[in-house]
Amino acid sequence: MARAISPRRKAIATLLSWAIALLLFFPILYTIITSVKTEVEAISGFNLIPSFTFENYIEVETQRDYWKPFTNSVLLSIGSTFVALIISVPAAWAMAFSPTKRTKDVLMWMLSTKMMPSVAVLVPIYLMFRDLRLLDTHFGLIAILMLINLPIVVWMLYTYFREIPGEILEAARMDGATLWNEIIHVLMPVALPGITSTMLLNIILAWNEAFWTIRLTTANAAPLTAFIASFSSPQGLFWAKLSAASTLAIAPILIMGWFSQKQLVRGLTFGAVK
Amino acid sequence: MATQHTKGLSRLMIAPSVVLLLIWMVVPLSMTLWFSVQNYNLLNPGNVSFAGLLNYRFFYTDPAFFQSIWNTLFIVIGVLLITIVGGTAIALLVDQDIWGQGLVRIMIISPFFVMPPVAALVWKNMIMHPSYGVLADLARFLGLQPIDWFAQYPLTAVVLIVAWQWLPFATLILLTALQSLDGEQKEAAEMDGAGAGSRFIHLTLPHLSRAITVVILIQTIFLLGVYAEILVTTNGGPGYATTNLTFLIYRTALLGYDVGGASAGGIIAVVFANIVAIFLMRAVGKNLDR
Numbered sequence: 001m002a003r004a005i006s007p008r009r010k011a012i013a014t015l016l017s018w019a020i021a022l023l024l025f026f027p028i029l030y031t032i033i034t035s036v037k038t039e040v041e042a043i044s045g046f047n048l049i050p051s052f053t054f055e056n057y058i059e060v061e062t063q064r065d066y067w068k069p070f071t072n073s074v075l076l077s078i079g080s081t082f083v084a085l086i087i088s089v090p091a092a093w094a095m096a097f098s099p100t101k102r103t104k105d106v107l108m109w110m111l112s113t114k115m116m117p118s119v120a121v122l123v124p125i126y127l128m129f130r131d132l133r134l135l136d137t138h139f140g141l142i143a144i145l146m147l148i149n150l151p152i153v154v155w156m157l158y159t160y161f162r163e164i165p166g167e168i169l170e171a172a173r174m175d176g177a178t179l180w181n182e183i184i185h186v187l188m189p190v191a192l193p194g195i196t197s198t199m200l201l202n203i204i205l206a207w208n209e210a211f212w213t214i215r216l217t218t219a220n221a222a223p224l225t226a227f228i229a230s231f232s233s234p235q236g237l238f239w240a241k242l243s244a245a246s247t248l249a250i251a252p253i254l255i256m257g258w259f260s261q262k263q264l265v266r267g268l269t270f271g272a273v274k
Numbered sequence: 275m276a277t278q279h280t281k282g283l284s285r286l287m288i289a290p291s292v293v294l295l296l297i298w299m300v301v302p303l304s305m306t307l308w309f310s311v312q313n314y315n316l317l318n319p320g321n322v323s324f325a326g327l328l329n330y331r332f333f334y335t336d337p338a339f340f341q342s343i344w345n346t347l348f349i350v351i352g353v354l355l356i357t358i359v360g361g362t363a364i365a366l367l368v369d370q371d372i373w374g375q376g377l378v379r380i381m382i383i384s385p386f387f388v389m390p391p392v393a394a395l396v397w398k399n400m401i402m403h404p405s406y407g408v409l410a411d412l413a414r415f416l417g418l419q420p421i422d423w424f425a426q427y428p429l430t431a432v433v434l435i436v437a438w439q440w441l442p443f444a445t446l447i448l449l450t451a452l453q454s455l456d457g458e459q460k461e462a463a464e465m466d467g468a469g470a471g472s473r474f475i476h477l478t479l480p481h482l483s484r485a486i487t488v489v490i491l492i493q494t495i496f497l498l499g500v501y502a503e504i505l506v507t508t509n510g511g512p513g514y515a516t517t518n519l520t521f522l523i524y525r526t527a528l529l530g531y532d533v534g535g536a537s538a539g540g541i542i543a544v545v546f547a548n549i550v551a552i553f554l555m556r557a558v559g560k561n562l563d564r
Contacts, residue, residue, distance in 0.1 A: 025381035094284030120540035124305035210502035232506035257387035
């Protein structure tokens, strides 16, 4: 990896790296700081040392009914990821372990569905949802979120599964393992890390998806993306409260992202970059 | 190895994904295609008639149309330029032996996990606001006139916000690629007296080409559909200054209730996305063959 360099160069590189890192992190840091300011402090100029009030969090939670969109975000992202996994684990498994000439084509075709612009099918989906009474329902959004992430889920799982040596399964079979034993003791331990990474990354993608969630929900099933977007209406600026709501909205995913950054590269590039 | 039995079983295992994605693609797209040749307005839903290609004509003669194509390209190319050049520079910097590397990486990757509406609102209100934003404070501190970003440079402002969100992704991918570069090769080049500049051009850059290709492909897919950042900052304006193709179609559909027109726009967007895809595949796709 990194080679030994002179202390002077190391000091300069360190300083520069920290400067850039802080610059990029600044909007997030400033949001967190603003969330514990009073509203007056929030608009009275640059200030990194707030008065540490938690009234914004209390206000967001009580008056704005924050927990409903939060629960919706959890439901939608976990629900859609769970359904996507149930459908795609067998598919990716089959493609990785008994590939045919067409497997690559099928995978490419699946990925190509991501090239379809969401907005091109907005009208029919909206009308269908209206007629089927699926607008603003959890079921409808889980289906959409599942479908838009399905190609990525299949690809990611395929990438992970392909790296499992097939001999492991054959060896287990030779040793006379039953199918059940094979699944529990052989398949699960080797497949689980890949499935877990896929799950994490898809929760992140679903949590942050904004086009469909904003357009197909109003109140009942609206997740945090729609809730935060509703703050954009010009009726007064509540920056401290907005910051508190934003901090709560991004914190879980931010922490999840920190822990899964290594898998993120492999997962999102389908192992093309190592 | 694959017997008839396992073949049948694996088809059965793959079928649900294929069928669902096929339905997801074919049904709404054919509806869009059908609506696009109809006179169909939700304000007057009883009065639907065949319109031929009239919707297409209206859509592309709309003064906003070419502006929106231009804005779409400006966003895609602008963000790609910033993220790839910036991402390479930051990756090269962070790849070195520095103190606190873990924390630096965590800070750099963070913006990627911020949901688009939050990113847009934070930048709009707390960073770029002409009187209360941090940039305005900085400008006044330096004795300069604060910039009213969303009035003076609205499209640039949108590009900056979107680039901030995607810079971490590019950096992380490029950093990963850099770390797989063989250290011995670098040392050998150094021994041969290659300067930092020529080492970068002849050794590092070719090694990164695959990673750069991946970054371009993935980001382009997402950048063509930028929506929330525009919705919460400028709402497409002022005028049509920040209206991209996605936003124009959304506006036609859900604000004008013009199903026919929006559908024609949708079909144009599909064609446009596919032109970009083919162009991308030909220009950079060769890199991805193993």
